Amino acid sequence: MIRKLEPMSVLANHAFSKMNGIGNEIVVVDLRDNPATVTAGEARAVASPGGVPYDQLMVLQPPRTPGTEAFVRIYNNDGSEANACGNGMRCVARQIFEATDKTALTFETRAGLLNCWRGSAPGLYSVDMGSPKFGWKDIPLAEEFRDTRYIELQVGPIDAPVLHSPSVVSMGNPHAIFWVDDIHAYDLARFGPLLENHPVFPERANITLAHIVDRDHITMRTWERGAGLTKACGSAACATAVAAARLKRVERIVHMTLPGGSLTIEWRERDDHVLMTGPAIFEYEGAFDPALFASVA
Numbered sequence: 617m618i619r620k621l622e623p624m625s626v627l628a629n630h631a632f633s634k635m636n637g638i639g640n641e642i643v644v645v646d647l648r649d650n651p652a653t654v655t656a657g658e659a660r661a662v663a664s665p666g667g668v669p670y671d672q673l674m675v676l677q678p679p680r681t682p683g684t685e686a687f688v689r690i691y692n693n694d695g696s697e698a699n700a701c702g703n704g705m706r707c708v709a710r711q712i713f714e715a716t717d718k719t720a721l722t723f724e725t726r727a728g729l730l731n732c733w734r735g736s737a738p739g740l741y742s743v744d745m746g747s748p749k750f751g752w753k754d755i756p757l758a759e760e761f762r763d764t765r766y767i768e769l770q771v772g773p774i775d776a777p778v779l780h781s782p783s784v785v786s787m788g789n790p791h792a793i794f795w796v797d798d799i800h801a802y803d804l805a806r807f808g809p810l811l812e813n814h815p816v817f818p819e820r821a822n823i824t825l826a827h828i829v830d831r832d833h834i835t836m837r838t839w840e841r842g843a844g845l846t847k848a849c850g851s852a853a854c855a856t857a858v859a860a861a862r863l864k865r866v867e868r869i870v871h872m873t874l875p876g877g878s879l880t881i882e883w884r885e886r887d888d889h890v891l892m893t894g895p896a897i898f899e900y901e902g903a904f905d906p907a908l909f910a911s912v913a
């Protein structure tokens with residue numbers, strides 16, 4: 617009898633850490649000693665029932681650039697890859713800080729090099745998320761918008777739109793922010809997927825509802841591209857703080873309240889970089905059940 621040998625996933629029996637960044641569900645896998653790439657199918661299998669449900673899977677790969685700890689691949693739970701994940705980077709940073717005596721770390725992602733350091737108080741971690749981009753081609757948008765502080769986009773009846781005129785920003789990934797008085801007054805689970813997949817966003821977009829409380833404080837919630845409603849999205853918090861500062865409605869250091877907790881965002885004047893500070897929580901560790909990957913290509 618000829619037995620067909622199924623290719624074994626690199627993740628089968630591999631260790632993982634389940635963590636969260638203010639409720640953003642993060643799984644961290646350390647593949648720094650293995651050049652194998654996790655496929656979209658494997659990433660979806662991890663997120664499946666019986667697996668380890670997550671919003672983002674952070675996979676540490678061997679470093680590509682001298683001086684960096686790892687090249688980090690970021691998967692959404694639909695298997696798509698994201699260039700940036702603020703909450704996930706704090707979790708990755710915490711994991712490496714705890715295993716070493718380093719006080720600052722540099723990681724590489726598809727959005728470039730990111731520096732991380734321990735925050736100003738125990739349990740807090742900071743990530744330099746780089747510079748925001750506002751050009752329509754950088755976000756990207758499907759057509760030219762000269763001013764991305766507000767773009768023409770709406771959902772609902774044409775003469776009485778439910779949501780309209782978002783600000784758009786790239787924080788390495790595309791974000792649209794709708795300014796509202798009450799972030800809970802809208803069915804984001806219904807409007808999120810429509811807006812995420814709107815033709816104006818050729819690479820889809822993360823969709824945020826934000827309320828500016830005062831010049832130092834914003835409340836927000838996000839429908840994430842590739843992951844749906846989450847308790848927190850760090851890059852969306854950066855995008856929202858920057859978009860509000862660009863409208864001159866907040867200061868350059870803003871306190872952000874998300875459903876899962878709080879972040880402090882600073883849009884630094886001297887180099888245009890966006891710094892995000894918040895906690896990273898370790899929940900448990902385990903090893904992936906090989907059965908999860910039995911029928912995955």
Ligand SMILES: N[C@H](CCC[C@H](N)C(=O)O)C(=O)O
Nearest residue numbers: 698701702703789849850851
């Ligand atoms: N939760 C993440 C964002 C993931 C981004 C992802 N949904 C995408 O752009 O595809 C964060 O803390 O920044």
